[in-house]
Amino acid sequence: MKLSFRIFAIFSLGYFVSYLVRGINLPLGPLLSSELGLSPAQLGLLTSIYFFAFAGCQLPLGIFLDRFGPRKVLALLLIVAVLGALISANAHSFGTLLVGRFLLGVGTSACMMAGLKAIIAWFHHEQLPMMNGALYAIGGLGAMVTGTPVTWALGLTSWRMLFVIVAVGTGFIVLALLFLVPEKDDQHPKSTLSSQVRGVRDIFRSALFLRTAPLVMISQGVFLGVQGLWAGPYLRDVSHQSPAAAAALVTVIGLAMVIGAAGFGLLARRLQKNGISIHATAGAGMLLFMVSQLLIVLGAPVPLWLLWGFYGMTGTAGVLTYASLTKEFHGHLAGRVSTGLTLVMFVGAFIVQYGFGLLLNAWPHEDGSYAVRAHQASWLIALAVQVCAFFWFCRKLPVLEADVRVQA
Numbered sequence: 532m533k534l535s536f537r538i539f540a541i542f543s544l545g546y547f548v549s550y551l552v553r554g555i556n557l558p559l560g561p562l563l564s565s566e567l568g569l570s571p572a573q574l575g576l577l578t579s580i581y582f583f584a585f586a587g588c589q590l591p592l593g594i595f596l597d598r599f600g601p602r603k604v605l606a607l608l609l610i611v612a613v614l615g616a617l618i619s620a621n622a623h624s625f626g627t628l629l630v631g632r633f634l635l636g637v638g639t640s641a642c643m644m645a646g647l648k649a650i651i652a653w654f655h656h657e658q659l660p661m662m663n664g665a666l667y668a669i670g671g672l673g674a675m676v677t678g679t680p681v682t683w684a685l686g687l688t689s690w691r692m693l694f695v696i697v698a699v700g701t702g703f704i705v706l707a708l709l710f711l712v713p714e715k716d717d718q719h720p721k722s723t724l725s726s727q728v729r730g731v732r733d734i735f736r737s738a739l740f741l742r743t744a745p746l747v748m749i750s751q752g753v754f755l756g757v758q759g760l761w762a763g764p765y766l767r768d769v770s771h772q773s774p775a776a777a778a779a780l781v782t783v784i785g786l787a788m789v790i791g792a793a794g795f796g797l798l799a800r801r802l803q804k805n806g807i808s809i810h811a812t813a814g815a816g817m818l819l820f821m822v823s824q825l826l827i828v829l830g831a832p833v834p835l836w837l838l839w840g841f842y843g844m845t846g847t848a849g850v851l852t853y854a855s856l857t858k859e860f861h862g863h864l865a866g867r868v869s870t871g872l873t874l875v876m877f878v879g880a881f882i883v884q885y886g887f888g889l890l891l892n893a894w895p896h897e898d899g900s901y902a903v904r905a906h907q908a909s910w911l912i913a914l915a916v917q918v919c920a921f922f923w924f925c926r927k928l929p930v931l932e933a934d935v936r937v938q939a
Contacts, residue, residue, distance in 0.1 A: 534653075534713075535653040535654060537711065538649055538653055538712055539646075539649070539650065539653070539654075539662065539665070539666075541704065541707045541708060541711060541712055542601070542605070542642075542645060542646040542649045542650075542666070542712075543646060543665075543666055543669040544669075544704050544707070545605055545609060545639075545641075545642040545645065545646065545704050545708075546642045546643055546646050546666055546667075546669055546670050546673070547669050547670065547672055547673040548609075548612070548639060548642065548673065548697065548700065548701050548704065549639040549642035549643065549670065549673065550670040550671070550672075550673030550674050550677075551673040551674075551676055551677060551697065552581070552612070552616070552635045552639060552697060553581060553639070553673075553674075553755070553759050554673070554674050554677035554758060554759040554760075554781075555677055555681065555693070555697075556574075556577065556578040556632075556759070556760055557677055557678075557758075557759060557760050557762065557763050557781060558677060558678070558681045558682050558685065558763070558778060558781075559681075559685075559690050559693075560574055560578075560760065560763065560764075561774075562685070562690055563577070563628070563690070567624070567625055567628070569625060570892060571888045571891040571892040571896065571901060572885075572888045572889050572891075572892040573625060573888075574760070574888060575760070575884050575885045575886075575887060575888020575889065575891075576629075576885055576888065577625070577628060577629060577632055578632070578759060578760045578884050579756070579760075579880070579881045579883075579884035579885040579888075580629055580632050580633050580636065580881075581632050581633070581635055581636035582636065582755070582756075582877045582878070582880040582881035582884065583633075583636065583877075583881045584632075584633045584634075584635075584636025584637045584640065585636040585637075585639070585640045585873075585877045586873075586874050586876075586877035586878045586880075586881060587637075588608075588636075588637055588640035588641070589640065589644075589870040589871065589873050589874035589877070590731055590867075590870065590871070590874060592604070592640060592641055592644060592870050593644070593731065593867035593868075593869065593870030593871060594731070594867065596641070596644060596645060596648050596867075596869075596870065597648075597867055600648075600652075600714065600715065601641070601644075601645035601646070601648040601649045601652070602645075602649075602708055602712050602714065602715075604641050604645060605641045605642065605645040605708060606705050606708040606709055608637065608638050608639070608640060608641045609638055609639070609641075609642075609701050609704060609705045609708075610638070610705060611634055611637050611638035612634070612635055612637075612638025612639050612701050613638070613698045613701050613702050613705070614634055614638070615630075615631045615632070615633070615634025615635035615636075615637070615638050616631070616635060616694045616695070616697040616698035616701065617631075617694070617695070617698050618630055618631035618634060619631030619632065619635065619694045620691045620692070620693075620694035620695045620698070621691070631694075638701075643666070643670070643869075643873060644869045644870050644873055646666045647663060647666065647853055647857075647869045648869065649715075650662045650663060650666065651857065652715045653715065656858065657800070658800075659854045659857070659858070661796040661797055661800050662796070663796060663850060663851070663853055663854050664792045664793050664794075664795055664796020664797065664799075664847075664850065664851075665792070665793060665796065666792075667788070667792035667796075667847055667850045668788070668789040668790075668792040668793045669789075670788070670792070671785050671786070671787075671788030671789035671790075671791075671792055671843075671847070672785065672789060673785075674758060674781075674784065674785035674788055674843075675782050675784075675785025675786055675788075675789070676785070677759075677781060677785070678778045678779065678780070678781035678782030678783075678784070678785060679775075679778045679779050679781075679782045680782070681693065681778075682774070682775070682778040731867050731871065734860065734867055734868055734871050735871060737859075737860075739856065739859055740856065740868075740871065740872075742923065742924060742926065743810070743852050743855075743856060743872075743924065744871075744872065744875045745875075745920040745923055745924070746814070746817055746849075746917070746920040746921055746923065746924040747817075747849050747852050747872060747875060747876055747879075748875040748876055748878060748879035748920070749879050749883075749913065749916050749917050749920050750817045750820055750821075750846075750848075750849050750879075750917055750920070751846075751849040751850075751876040751879060751880070752876060752877075752878070752879020752880045752881075752882060752883045753824070753879070753883050753913045753917065754820065754846035754847075754849070755876070755877070755879075755880040755883075756879075756880045756881075756882075756883030756884040756887065757883070757887075758781075758784055758788075758843070758846065759880070759884065760884055760887075761884070761887050761906075761909075762777075762780075762781055762784065762839075763777050763778075763781060764891070764900075764901055764906070765906050765910075766780055766781075766835075767900065768900050768901050768902075768903060768906060769903050769906050769907070770835060772835070780835060780836060780839050783836050783839055783840050783843065784839050784840070784842065784843035785843065786840075786843070787839070787840040787841070787842070787843030787844040788843045788844070788846065788847050790844055791843060791844030791845060791846070791847040791848070792847040792850060794844070795812070795816055795847055795848055795850070795851055796851070798812065799812045799813070799851050799854070808855065809851050809852075809854050809855035810852070810855040812848075812851055813848055813849060813851035813852045813855060814921070814924055814925065815848075816845055816847075816848020816849070816851065817845075817848050817849055817917075817921065817924075818921060819841075819845040819848065820842070820845035820846050820848060820849075821914060821917050821918065821921070822845075823838070823841045823842040823845050823846075824842065824910060824913075824914050824917075825914060826838055826841070827839070827842060827910070828907055828910045828911060828914070849876070852872060853868075853869055853872060856868050856872060857869060883913060886909070887909045890905055890908060890909045890912075891905045891906070891909065893905065
């Protein structure tokens with residue numbers, strides 16, 4: 532038991548770094564825009580290219596995780612993340628920053644899925660919702676750091692030095708993976724590459740995946756896209772918060788993520804024992820996330836910390852779909868199921884971050900501030916798409932396909 536939790540801790544540190552570099556452009560955005568003269572669309576592209584690179588790695592990553600295991604794959608890719616952080620630290624142009632950001636996306640693309648794969652390998656299946664929630668909660672700690680802590684650190688050092696610190700910390704995680712994590716023999720024969728590709732095809736053709744993916748894509752896309760970049764400008768332009776107050780609220784979102792991820796994991800496990808599926812719990816949670824967005828856009832007369840805390844807590848509900856989907860497929864496909872779901876999730880995040888930037892750029896703006904109507908239009912469009920995806924999520928599956936378990 533001690534070994535399994537040690538392994539969980541090391542993989543969780545990787546996911547912490549993933550969330551840190553994912554959201555670090557939120558506090559750095561004004562500095563980067565000022566120093567390099569970035570437009571809202573450029574800032575959106577710079578931040579969202581991480582999601583593009585992340586998503587692009589998912590399908591081959593699923594195959595590699597199932598074939599070589601999470602330890603080797605994560606260690607190798609985190610070395611790429613170290614390189615991306617160092618390039619970012621030495622960037623003096625938009626193009627160089629874009630390259631560094633892209634490599635950070637590639638390098639951290641395995642952090643979540645490798646962690647989920649390690650959990651499947653080292654923990655009992657009944658513990659999966661709880662441990663998946665715990666992993667996501669560690670990511671929430673990374674999101675917390677992108678708020679007040681990073682803002683405070685920027686008063687002591689430069690944004691370039693922050694990337695150097697990220698590179699050094701990531702290097703230590705690589706060493707921990709290589710020397711403190713043993714190999715796990717799954718006791719399964721290695722399948723051929725062609726059979727693994729067929730497994731990916733069958734996952735994307737399954738009725739359950741096709742029902743689940745659209746809502747996860749837009750719900751988690753909105754959560755990741757806004758939390759990672761556009762929450763700060765919204766708080767500044769619409770809620771008229773100072774930079775320090777906005778940073779504090781971003782920290783609140785991260786703390787709420789920790790509570791929400793752990794809470795949803797425990798709740799799903801308890802409800803499952805009472806006959807309520809994880810799928811249903813995830814759907815209810817994502818519906819509550821829509822409610823949180825509507826309350827924010829309407830400017831509900833509630834303290835901002837409570838509104839955004841509710842946003843951060845309910846935004847984690849989509850992670851439950853990892854547990855609900857992986858149990859429907861053969862164990863050999865666990866990595867490919869997780870990476871397939873992550874692919875659509877991060878495609879959604881890329882579209883949201885870049886799309887919000889294009890919409891904000893479409894309205895007149897000056898002095899680094901964006902039009903209130905542009906913010907509100909972005910949120911309402913995203914909310915409307917989520918509502919449509921939710922109805923698709925709730926539809927009944929064809930009887931013949933509902934209980935199919937894909938074989939490797």
